[in-house]
Amino acid sequence: MKSFGYAATNATTPLGPFEFARREVGENDVCIDILYCGICHSDIHQVRNEWNNAIYPMVPGHEIVGKVLKVGSKVRKFKVGEVVGVGCMVDSCRQCPNCKDGLEQYCFKGFVGTYNDHEKDGKTITFGGYSTNIVVNEAFVLSVPSNLSLPGVAPLLCAGITTYSPLKHWHVKEGKKVGIMGLGGLGHMGVKIAHAMGAQVVVFTTSPSKVADAKRLGANEVVLSKDEAQMKQHIGSFDFLLNTISAPIDINAYLSLLKRDGVMCSVGIASKDAKLEMNRLIFGRKSLAGSLIGGIPETQEMLNFCGMHNITSDVEIIPIEKVNEAYERTIKSDVKYRFVIDIQSLKKG
Ligand code: NAP
Ligand code: ZN
Ligand code: ZN
Numbered sequence: 584m585k586s587f588g589y590a591a592t593n594a595t596t597p598l599g600p601f602e603f604a605r606r607e608v609g610e611n612d613v614c615i616d617i618l619y620c621g622i623c624h625s626d627i628h629q630v631r632n633e634w635n636n637a638i639y640p641m642v643p644g645h646e647i648v649g650k651v652l653k654v655g656s657k658v659r660k661f662k663v664g665e666v667v668g669v670g671c672m673v674d675s676c677r678q679c680p681n682c683k684d685g686l687e688q689y690c691f692k693g694f695v696g697t698y699n700d701h702e703k704d705g706k707t708i709t710f711g712g713y714s715t716n717i718v719v720n721e722a723f724v725l726s727v728p729s730n731l732s733l734p735g736v737a738p739l740l741c742a743g744i745t746t747y748s749p750l751k752h753w754h755v756k757e758g759k760k761v762g763i764m765g766l767g768g769l770g771h772m773g774v775k776i777a778h779a780m781g782a783q784v785v786v787f788t789t790s791p792s793k794v795a796d797a798k799r800l801g802a803n804e805v806v807l808s809k810d811e812a813q814m815k816q817h818i819g820s821f822d823f824l825l826n827t828i829s830a831p832i833d834i835n836a837y838l839s840l841l842k843r844d845g846v847m848c849s850v851g852i853a854s855k856d857a858k859l860e861m862n863r864l865i866f867g868r869k870s871l872a873g874s875l876i877g878g879i880p881e882t883q884e885m886l887n888f889c890g891m892h893n894i895t896s897d898v899e900i901i902p903i904e905k906v907n908e909a910y911e912r913t914i915k916s917d918v919k920y921r922f923v924i925d926i927q928s929l930k931k932g
Contacts, residue, residue, distance in 0.1 A: 584604065584605050584606075584607060584608075584614070584716070584718070585602065585604060585605075586602070586603055586604065586605045586710070586714050586715050586716050586717075587600070587601070587602050587603075587714060587715050587929055587930075588600075588601050588602075588603070588642045588644075588710065588713050588714030588715065588929065589601060589642065589713045589714075589903050589906055589929070590603075590639075590640040590641055590642045590710075590713075591630040591637075591639060591640065591641045591643070592639050592640050592641075593639055594630070594631050594632040594637060595631075597907040598630065598643075598713070598906050598907055598910075601640055601642060603640075603642070603710060603714075605710075605716060605717065605718045606707070606718050607718075608653050608654070608655050608718055609655050609718075609720075610655040610656045610657040610658075611655050611657050611658060611720050611721055611722070612654070612655045612658070612718050612719065612720055612721065613651055613653075613654050613655070613658060613661050613667065613718070613719055613720075613721050613724045614651070614652045614653040614654070614716060614717075614718050615647070615649040615650065615651060615652060615667060615669065615716060615717050615718075615719065615724070616649050616650045616651075616652040616715070616716055617647055617648075617649040617712055617714060617715060617716055617717060617926045618648055618649045618650065618733055618925075618926055618927075619647075619648050619649075619733055619734045619736075619737040619900075619923050619924065619925060619926060620644040620646055620647050620648075620711075620712035620713055620714075620737055620923065620924045620926060621644075621646030621737040621738040621740070621741065621742070621768070621896070621898075621921050621922070621923050621924075622643075622644075622646075622768075622906070622909055622910070622913060622921070622922040622923070622924065623645060623646055623738075623741050623742065623768060624767065624768065624769075624829045624913060625645070625671075625741070625852070626643035626644065626645075626711075626910075627910050627913060627914065628829075628852065629641065629643060629698075629699050630643055630910075634852070636699065637699060638699050638700070638701075638708055641698060641699050641710075642698055642710035642711050642712075642713055642714050643698055643699070643711050643712075643713055644697070644698060644711035644712030644713040644714070644924075645669070645670055645671040645696070645697040645698065645711055645712060645740065645741050646670070646712065646737045646738050646739075646740045646741045646742070646921075646923075647668060647669040647670070647697070647711070647712035647717065647737065647740060648666065648667070648668045648727060648733050648736050648737045648740070649666070649667065649668075649669075649716075649717075649926075650664060650665065650666055650667070651663050651664060651665045651666075651667055652716065654721075655721075658721045659721075660721050660724070660726075661721060661724060661726075665726070666727045666729070666733065667724050667725060667726060667727060668724070668725040668726075668727050668736065668737070668739070668740045668886065669697060669712070669717060669719050669723065669724060669725070669740065670697070670725070670740035670741055670744060670876065670882055671688070671694075671696060671697055671740075671741055671876050672687055672688065672694040672695060672696065672697065672723055672876070672879070673695050673696070673697050673702075673709060673719050673720065673723050674694065674695035674702065674703055674720060674722075674723060675687035675690035675692070675693075675694040675695060676690050676691065676692040676703075677722070679691035679692065684878075685878040685879060685880040685881065686878040687723075687878050687879055688875045688876045688877065688878055689875065695709060696709060697709060697711045697712065697717075698710055698711030698712075699711075712926075713903065713906065713924060713929075714926075714929065715926060715929050715930055722879065723879060725740070725879070725882055725883055725886055726883065726886070727886060728886060728887060728889065728890025728891075729890075730890055730893065731889065731890055731893070731895050732895055734898050734900050734923045734925070735895025735896045735897070735898050735923075736886075736889075736895055736896075737896070737898075737921075737923050738768060738772065738896035738898065738921040738923065739772070739885065739886060739889055739894075739895070739896060740882070741876065742768040742769045742771075742772045742896060742921060743772050743776070743885055743886075743889060743894075743896070744876055744877035744881065744882045744885050745769055745772075745850050745874070745875075745876050745877065746763075746769055746770075746772045746773035746776055746777075746825065746827070746850065747772075747776050747877060747881070747884075747885040747888065748874055748876065748877035748878075748881055748885075749825060749848045749850065749872075749874040750773065750776055750777055750780060750782075750823075750825065751780075751881070752874065753823050753846050753848065753872075755777055755780050755782045755822075755823055756780055756781050756782060757780075757781030757782065758781075758782075759782045759783070759822040759823060760782070760783045760785065760820055760821050760822050760823075760842075761777045761782040761783065761784050761785070761821070761822065761823045761824070761825070762784075762785045762786075762787055762806075762817075762821050762823070762824040762825070762837075762840065763777065763784060763785070763786050763787065763802075763825050763827065764787045764808070764824060764825065764826045764827060764828055764832075764837065764851075765787070765788065765826070765827040765828035765829070765851060766786055766788045766790065766793045766796070766797055766800075766920070767827060767829065767913075767916060767918070767920060768896070768913075768918070768920055768921040769827035769850060769851070770786070770788075770827040770920075771796075771800055771896070771897060771920035771921075772894075772896060773825050773827060774786060774797065774800045774801050774802055775800055775801055775894050776885075776888075776889075776894065777801070777825075778800070778801025778802070779801070779888070779892040779894060783803050784801055784802045784803055784804075785802060785803065785804045785805070785806060785817065785821075786802040786804075786805045786806070787806050787808040787837075788805060788806075788807065788808060789807070789808055789809055789916070790916055791807060793805075793919075794807075796919065796920075800897070814836060814840070817840045818839055818840055819839070819840070819841070819842055819843075819867075820840065820842060821840050821841050821842060821845050822841075822842060822845055822846075823845065823846050823847075823848070824837055824840065824841060824845070824846070824847040824848070825847075825848055825850065826847060826848065826849040826850065826851050827850055827851045828851040828853070829851050829852070829853065830851075830853050831853040831855045831856065831857050832853070832857060833857060834847070834849075834857050834859065834871070835857075835858075835859070835860045835863050838860075838863035838864065838869060838871065839863060841867065841869045842867070843867045843868055843869070844867070844868050844869065844870075845867070845869050845870075846869070846870045846871075846872055847869070847870070847871050847872070848871075848872040848873060848874050849871070849872070849873050849874075850873070850874055850875075859871065896920065896921045896923075897919060897920045897921065898920075898921050898922070898923040899918060899919065899921070899922050899923070900923050900924075900925050901922055901923070901924055901925065902924070902925055902928030903924055903925075903926070903928045903929050904928065906924060909922040
């Protein structure tokens, strides 16, 4: 079936209009009429080939919310007209131990990315959510709680789950002191979710203009990370730090802020890794960890959690024509706090 979107054709020129075909709806597939799609910093990393894995033409977008347009004959979970979401994955091997544990993001064979990837046939290129529709196997489609506003739901499909999963895994709850490093798309979701989990939340930001917002979003305290005196006040005090920063930073300075047995988890994917001073871990039995999005069952759990706590992303809604400008502003940390494309703007033409 026909789809219309915006694509990158190489690493340096702007995204532009692109017409392509989606597969016909198979018996286990759901065809979704896309309503909103978030702009994740990973879209920019991939469009600009910063991870050296770009496949062009590339239609980015893995924070997708839309309405079911059509379902295959064997689909049981979804009905036409229902509001659903799709995140970073559209398939996986479904047989390896990680897939069986509902951790498809760690599939032994590699999950199939929503875009910039190949379907399991090894040939068909996947195209993402900066487009009018998408066809996805029902096992990778999520239900959206009915009380949430839809533009703000889209970013939950990546920014939401990528922060929820490590916060949950490392038992963030009341009585824990948690630091969120970077107040961008992921970071602002991390603040809302950690606050809803009952933790004491401290935000680390390089942007003085975000201090008041950080508190409104749920932070108990805000540290300007370039101010050494402010950083020093927190030495040895954190149970958990979540690094959502999209650029290389001095992680050693942050490791000093952990308590004994504290954990710092990185989800931000910088193009170069900073050099780790091992002593910072040894003195204090500290751990440095990483985490990748979240599995399908946990993504549903996160959406239900957000429904229960009335959590959505703070968004700036844009028409597709503004996507290139939005990329530039995201790179400058000038977004409060996620750009979301109104896909209606693609359907006019
Ligand atoms: P974003 O909205 O651009 O936010 C990144 C934030 O990092 C900025 O708002 C800024 O916060 C801070 N920052 C940027 N440059 C900095 C620098 N040079 N020094 C210090 N801080 C800086 O990006 P995002 O969409 O949240 O994504 C964040 C990162 O996570 C990206 O690398 C993305 O690829 C990655 N990601 C990973 C996963 C995963 O599964 N692990 C999933 C999604 C995304 P302040 O203005 O507050 O300083
Ligand atoms: Zn993402
Ligand atoms: Zn697998």
